[in-house]
Amino acid sequence: MAKSDFKAVIFDLDGVLTDTARYHYLAWKQLANSLDIPFDEAFNEELKGVDRMGSLDLILARGNRTCSLEQKLELAHAKNSHYQQLIETMSPTDLLPGAMATLNAVRQADLMIGLASVSKNAFTVLDRLGITDWFDYVVDANTIKNGKPDPEIFLVAADRLAVAPQACLGVEDSVAGIRSIKSAGMFALGIGNPAILEEADMVIPGLDHFRLSDFLLSEPA
Secondary structure (H helix, E strand, O other): OOEEEEEEEEEOOOOOEEOOOOHHHHHHHHHHHHHOOOOOOOHHHOOEEEEEEHHHHHHHHHOOOOOOHHHHHHHHHHHHHHHHHHHHHHHHHEEOOOHHHHHHHHHOOOOOEEEEEEOOOHHHHHHHHOOOHHHOOOEEEEHHHOOOOOOOOHHHHHHHHOOOOHHHEEEEEOHHHHHHHHHHHOOEEEEEEEEEEOOOOEEEOOHHOOOOHHHOOOOOO
């Protein structure tokens, strides 16, 4: 891996900085159960990095269900309402190991910090975690038309940070997210299993293994 002069680091939220995956899982499982559609943790992995309506479409397809747009919107609203109730209990203790140290290291290196999350609840989660002010710009599902793996969300983040895509390091835990980063022309750092995130430029188990010196040509002054 060649080092580079990165000017910004753009993080995904769920599964990278905090683990809201379990809340999404519980909310989607409750919805699937109400529709008598089988739903387990293995299938839930297929929803990682996919936006709300896209996830709902995958669940409905699994159950061979056809719904009108109005019905889909009602189902998505029901899932989100349950999810919002669950995340009300979140606090800074829900940050994943290494998250704060990583944000601090990036800030100390005078790099821009962005967030690219397909969650419409991103700002709520950031507020609960107490890290909103760490980000120079946040792009969520409310400000884009296309979800991951489309590159739009990372390209918008780079544009708002005024940094060229090739000078950005994207951090993701999902296949869709990694593809989004790569399609945007950025370096992709995967968080998780190398066998799953095989399209990433580099993969680490978690942010507690993040070392900024692995990516920069020179150490910050």
